[in-house]
Amino acid sequence: MRAPVPSSPAAAVPPAGPGASAVRRAAARLVGQGAVVALAVALALPVVALALAALLGEAASWQVLREMAATVLPEYVHTTVWLCVGVAVAVAMVGTATAAAVTLFDFPGRRVAEWLLLLPLAMPAYVVAYAYTDFLQYAGPLQTALREAFGWQGRVFPEIRNAWGAGWVFTFTLYPYVYLLTRTALTERAPQLLEAARLLGAPLSRRIREVALPLARPAIAAGVALALMETLADYGVVSYFGVQTFTAGIYKAWLVMDDRAAAAQLALLLLLTVAAVLWVEQRAQRRLRFAGQRPARGGAEARPTALRGAGVALAWAVCGLPVLFGFVLPVLFMLRPLLEAWDVLPWASFIGWARNSLTLAAVSAVLATGVALALGFALRRLPTALNRLAVRVVGLGYAVPGAVVVVGLLLPLGWVQARWPESPAAAWLLTTVLGVVWAYLVRFTAVSLQSVQSGYSRLPASWDDAAVTLGVSGAALWWSVHWPLLRRSAIAALLLVFVDVMKELPATLVLRPFDFDTLAVVAHQMARDERLGEAALPALTLVAVGLIPVVLLSRALRRGEAAAC
Secondary structure, eight states: OOOOOOSSHHHHSOOOOHHHHHHHHHHHHHHHHHHHHHHHHHHTHHHHHHHHHHHSOOHHHHHHHHHHHHTTHHHHHHHHHHHHHHHHHHHHHHHHHHHHHHHHEEOTTHHHHHHHTTGGGGSOHHHHHHHHHHHHSTTSHHHHHHHHHHOOOSOSSOOSSSHHHHHHHHHHHHHHHHHHHHHHHHHHHHHHHHHHHHHTTOOHHHHIIIIIHHHHHHHHHHHHHHHHHHHHHOOHHHHHHTOOOHHHHHHIIIIISOOHHHHHHHHHHHHHHHHHHHHHHHHHHHHHHHHTOOOOOOOTTOOOEEOOTHHHHHHHHHHHHHHIIIIIHHHHHHHHHHHHTGGGOOHHHHHHHHHHHHHHHHHHHHHHHHHHHHHHHHHHHOOOHHHHHHHHHHHTGGGSOHHHHHHHHHHHHHHHHHHOTTOSHHHHHHHSTHHHHHHHHHHHHHHHHHHHHHHHHTSOHHHHHHHHHTTOOHHHHIIIIIHHHHHHHHHHHHHHHHHHHHHOOHHHHHHSOTTOOOHHHHHHHHHHTTOHHHHHHHHHHHHHHHHHHHHHHHHHHHHHHHHHO
16 A cells, blocks of 8 residues: 655645754854854964963974073073062052042143143053163263263163163053053042041041052052063064064074974963963952942942142142153154154055055954954853853953964964975965964954943843844844944944054064064064154154054043943
8 A cells, every 4th residue: 555645745744843943043053153263263263273282292392492591491481570570669659659640649730740641641651662772872962962062972771771771661661551440440449538537536547548559459450460461562662672582582582593392391481470360360350359349339428539739739749750651752753754754754655555554454453343243242142151162262362472383383384384284274374364364363352342341231131132032133133133232342442443453563574474574563673773763753653653542541431430430
């Protein structure tokens, strides 16, 4: 007996029901999960490559490390440690003093001082190094004028190109990290508690020492850790000043000695050092969130202490000197060689350098923000342990120094070339801008991710539930509900990544294609060749671009403090 034949094709296809819909949702989740993991792996490749190089390293690699330990490594460790100790102490003192001045005291011009203290954030550290060197060196205008005026002979001031000079540069370009976090911590709790201490009869010095400083300690530690990560990642200042740190050693091993094993070993040591600093910073941030829980708002008596007479002058000295040393003087010092060389400036080449920088910055900013939006949406809709881990891995990218990113990207390319000599992968990454953009995404996706996650934290989860109840899900949910509310965060992320890419030097210097220079690379090369007049043009352009996030940050802080009142 034959089986009955369906009377029509439709009868042979079972109707789609809840089971089919569940299968489609599961498949979509699986695809989304795979995409998130793939992005995290691509952006974590430098760190993974260095770890594999250490675990699977041959005997020759360890022999290189032993040889470095007997020759150059002690100098790298000694210089790096002492530079970091000096910078940590200095930025803690300057950042805490300036934050306390504008938060705990009231004086004429305090509101102006609040945003002036942010201006050094716009200065790339290597630009400040060029400016001070040109003005203070033996043949610079200051020493020349003093010798002519007083008939002095020889050097008037000590050489600035050393570890002390580098510490000076880092102090006055990185103190805003401590200033910002300490100012926020003191603004939230200090006025009320200080007023309570005053009512109990404590003098001003004791109120600051026993109330304000303990409240600000986690913020100070977090700001110092951020400044140290920037110090460890720097290449422009230490290479220009001839300071033998880990970062300078990595580039010397790779570019001068052509020793990839030595560069990989140094990069791994630097990465472990940064990881330790990052651990300290994260612990401080957790304590900062706890300490930052705002008490009940006080009354009108919870106000900063008013200053008069000499107190006003002292407050302006505390706030004005960091701005003078970190922004005003470097800009003036760079304007002098710029005006002197105005007639011979390479304007045609400058247009090409600016175009390259703008193109790389725009492409990288769009890609980094797109990746951050995708990761933020995936974590929002599917907060699995794997997604949280992927987002955390991507979020740590900003702590990875550019030198480590370079070595971590070039090591896998070397392995690919050794195994498949005809593979075009290495050529694509080394002869085009793909390698540069990849390095930028590894470092700066974390910046855009932080902004996107901040935007998502302001969106109640109940809004998603309401949209799903109305039949809106998937891409439609993101486009109709999330994007209109995340637009400001996305724009902020775009601008921050754009400015960071414009100023980035280490990865660009090594990975850029032949005859593809950016403003940062040209400024470094010309300054190294003592062509400060020509270097001033791209350097000051980077400063002007760096003012964009400073203005945005100042406005955001002002709105936040107004909302807290």
